[in-house]
Amino acid sequence: MNHLYEETLNSELKYDGLILKVCHDTVRLEDNSVAGRDVVLHSGGVGVLPVTDDGNVILVKQFRYPQREVVLEIPAGKLEPGENPLECGKRELAEETGYFSHKIRELGMIFPTPAFCSEIIHIFLAEKIKSLPRRQGLDKDEFLDVIEMPFEEALRQVVAGEIKDAKTQIALLKAKLIL
Amino acid sequence: MNHLYEETLNSELKYDGLILKVCHDTVRLEDNSVAGRDVVLHSGGVGVLPVTDDGNVILVKQFRYPQREVVLEIPAGKLEPGENPLECGKRELAEETGYFSHKIRELGMIFPTPAFCSEIIHIFLAEKIKSLPRRQGLDKDEFLDVIEMPFEEALRQVVAGEIKDAKTQIALLKAKLIL
Numbered sequence: 001m002n003h004l005y006e007e008t009l010n011s012e013l014k015y016d017g018l019i020l021k022v023c024h025d026t027v028r029l030e031d032n033s034v035a036g037r038d039v040v041l042h043s044g045g046v047g048v049l050p051v052t053d054d055g056n057v058i059l060v061k062q063f064r065y066p067q068r069e070v071v072l073e074i075p076a077g078k079l080e081p082g083e084n085p086l087e088c089g090k091r092e093l094a095e096e097t098g099y100f101s102h103k104i105r106e107l108g109m110i111f112p113t114p115a116f117c118s119e120i121i122h123i124f125l126a127e128k129i130k131s132l133p134r135r136q137g138l139d140k141d142e143f144l145d146v147i148e149m150p151f152e153e154a155l156r157q158v159v160a161g162e163i164k165d166a167k168t169q170i171a172l173l174k175a176k177l178i179l
Numbered sequence: 180m181n182h183l184y185e186e187t188l189n190s191e192l193k194y195d196g197l198i199l200k201v202c203h204d205t206v207r208l209e210d211n212s213v214a215g216r217d218v219v220l221h222s223g224g225v226g227v228l229p230v231t232d233d234g235n236v237i238l239v240k241q242f243r244y245p246q247r248e249v250v251l252e253i254p255a256g257k258l259e260p261g262e263n264p265l266e267c268g269k270r271e272l273a274e275e276t277g278y279f280s281h282k283i284r285e286l287g288m289i290f291p292t293p294a295f296c297s298e299i300i301h302i303f304l305a306e307k308i309k310s311l312p313r314r315q316g317l318d319k320d321e322f323l324d325v326i327e328m329p330f331e332e333a334l335r336q337v338v339a340g341e342i343k344d345a346k347t348q349i350a351l352l353k354a355k356l357i358l
Binding site for chain 2: 003004005027031033039061110119141159166177
């Protein structure tokens, strides 16, 4: 067996949910011993940090049920199967904030929780943004508030621990290095 | 109903795994409509960025089964029920790398995936580190390599997209602001 590698011996679907599937897999480790692995399968997502010409960022506030609190985040959403991440980012930006960007670039991708979940989130920086004629087009079960604040204030909230969402922290910290 | 808030109407345990539980909950939204929520319950974790007196960082490389690749990360581990995050960080640092820190401070906490998972990761910066007499004490099913590299090289790998793990990106980007 290759060093570090884990070979799948068996995979059992345990839950087929609304936005994720959960499997219990059995794997062979590099010393030929056998172990169990919980695996959450997720189709991945996209997050977009929109920055106005005035140097403000557009964030969204929504209730995140697993944390039981209102969380401040960059606009983001789930990739549809086969969807291009950039197109997904533009769609989510329009749906959640009503903005369109004329200059959008990659800030890289992240593994939010590689220990147990397959999710990958692609992060983009959106500049030269303008308001679309028709604001927001949220999903039926989606409620959120759009918040505009100075970039430096958002960064202060990251450093102070007030912005807790991982993709939002990374988007702001990485954008700081290039803006 | 309060603005944005979601009230639990029902919670059904769907999977009770090795390191997580999965529930399907039914919630009441602010407009009194009803929706379903997938919720992954996780006890939380701790990550520690160790920096040597020479300005190198100590990272670990391990196969992350859900991503099917070897991932470079800060030393990290799961919180035991009731465990203090700082004590957990010291324990994981010793177990995974064989180091002890004489100066450890908080870099804040993160919600890696607030959309569907309750996990919180506490991040620490560990300086004045020294090697313990007995190196590493890994779990039975845990294999990893310890890697030492200059802080600036690790930061370059974050910006270049080579370091993909979210907590590791955040630890390095935040440490850059204060070191």
